[in-house]
Amino acid sequence: MSDTTVVLALLPVILIQLVLMIFALVDLIKNPKPNGPKWLWGVIIVVINIIGPILYFVIGRRNY
Amino acid sequence: MNVLEAKGLTKQFGAEVAVEDVSFRLEENTATALIGPNGAGKTTILSMLTGLLKQSEGTINQSGQGGIGFLPQYPQFFPWLTALEFVEMAAKISGVEAANVRQQSVRTLEFVGLGPAMKKKCGTFSGGMKQRLGLAQAIVHQPKLLLLDEPVSALDPTGRREILNLLKSLQQDTTILYSTHILNDAEEMTDQLLFLQQGKLVEQGSLKEVRDRYSEPRIQIRFETSQEALRFSALNAWQGTVDRTEVILPVTTQGPTMQMVLERLAAEGLAVSGVERKSATLEEIFLKVAGKE
C-alpha cells in the first residue's frame, strides 16, 4: 500500500475527531449556561481526545 | 351547573396528611380562589384534580366534557422546542382536530402576547414568558375547567396585571380554580373563596359571604383636632374608639349608619376632614380565619 493511500485512509479518523471538537466548541460558545465554567469545558473539549466532546454533550450541555 | 365536585378529598404521603377531608363545588363559569399559606396543600389538591395524584380517600366528580387545562406554579418546557411547536404538541395530545391545530395554537399564543416570540426556543424564555406560554398550553384546547397553581405569584407587577386581565377575559366561558397566597389577587377575581390551612378547609363561601362573616364594618371619622374628636365621642353612645384625631365607630345591627353619623355631625356643627365606611381587607379576614384555628 502506498503512503498516499495510508494518509487518505487515516484522514477520516482525524476528520471525525475534528468535527466532534468543532461542533462541541461552537455549541459551547452559543450555550448561555453550561453545567460548569465555560473555559474549563473549552479546555476539556480541545485537550481530551474524543472523550472531551462526548463529556461535554452528555454532562456539560444541560439542554439549553 | 357543577363542573366539578370534590367530596371528602384526603391525601396522605406515608404518615403525613397533606390534605384532609376537603369538599367543594365549582359552578360553571365561576372563578374560585384557593387561598392558604405555602405548604397548606394547595398544589396537592390541584394535582389530585388533574389526575396526576390519586387521592387516598374521597371522590372527584367532573361533569361535562371539554377536559382540563393546568398551569403549574413553575411550568417547565422542553428547551429545544419552539413555543409554537410545544403548544401544537400540547393541542394534539389533548385531542384538538388536526385541521385546527395550527390556527388554534397561533391564536392562543397571540392571545397571551407571545405572537412575536412563538418561533423562539422555549429554553431562551424569561420567567414571565414561561408563565404566558404555560397559560397558552393550558387553554389551547379550550378546556371547560382551568386549574392554575399560583398563576401570578412569580411575576412583577406589570406582568401580574397583564396575566390577571387575560384570566378575567377567559372567565366568561371557563370555570377557573386557582391557588394563591397573595390575597390582593384573590380579591380581584373571585366568586368563591376556599381558605386552606394545614390541609384542611377552614372557611369557604362567596367573597360577600366571607366579608359579611368577618369584615366588621366600621365608620371612620377624621377631625381637624383631637379635642373635636374627643368632644364628638362624648356626645354619643356609639362606643367608638378615639385615636388622636380619629373616631372609629363599629357598625352593628343597632347602628350607627352612615346617615346617622352625618346627621349628628351636621347638628353639632363639627368640621371633619373625612368620613369613610371601611371593611376588612381579605388579608385581615385571612388572619382572622387563621387565628380562629
Place this chain on the structure above:
Amino acid sequence: MTQFRVLFQKEWRENVRNYKILWIPLVFILFAILEPVTQYFLPQLLDSLGNLPDGAVIEFPEPSPGEILANIIGQYQFIGLLVLILAYMGAVAGERRSGTATLLYVRPLSYGAYYMSKWVAANLIAVGSVLFGLLAGYYYTALFFGQVEIGSFLQFAGTYCLWIILVVTVILTASAWMPNGGLAAAVSFVLLLFMQLVDGLLGAYWTVSPFKVPSYAAQWLWAGPETGAYWWSVAITVFLIVAIAAFGIWMSKKNAAKVKV
C-alpha cells in the same frame, strides 16, 4: 397512533437539536475505524518506539479480517454501551425530575405511545450508529487486511443489532423505573455490563442466553454459531425486548405521579 406520531416528532427533534444524531454515530464510526487502523500500524509503532536490542525481530501474526471485526464489537460492548447509557439514561427520569413531563402527563396521554416514541427514536439512532460503524469497519478491514464475505458480515451485523435493541430497551426501562438518570445508568450498567461479565465467567454451563448474542454474532464471521443455541438465544432476546418494554410502559405510567409539579 396520532399520539405516537406527535411524540415521536418531539423525540426526533430532541435527538437532532441536542446533536445526539451527530455525536453518537461519529463515536461508533470512530471506534470502528480505529480498530483496523491501529492493528495495521501496531507493528510499525512498536518498531519506532524501538527499545529492542539490535537484531531482535518480533513476529506479529497478522490478524484475520474476521478477528478485526469481532474486536470492533468488543469495543462496542464497553465503550458503545457506555455511550448509549449516558445518552439515554435520562430519557424518562430526566423529564420527570425536571418537570418538563408534567405538561404531558396532565393530558390524556397514552403511556404506550409515550414510551414507544422514545424507544423507536433511540433505537433508530443506536442501531443506525452501529450499522454505520460496522460498515466503516468493514471497509477499513477490507482495505488493510482483506475482505470478509458479505453474507457473513450481514448476519454478524444483524445479530449484533438485535443485542443493541435489547440494550436500548433496558436503558429506557431503567429510566422509566428509577427516580433519576444516575440510578437508571447504574441499573443499566449492572444489567448489561456486569451480567455480561457473569455470563462470561459462568456461562460455560449453558448455551442459551441473551448475553451470548454478541459472541454468537461474531461467530458468523467464522463457521457460524451452533444453530439450536443461536436461535433459542435470539428468541429469548426478542421475548425479553417485548417484556422489558412492556414493563417500561407500565413503570412510565406508575411513576407519572412522581413528576415534579
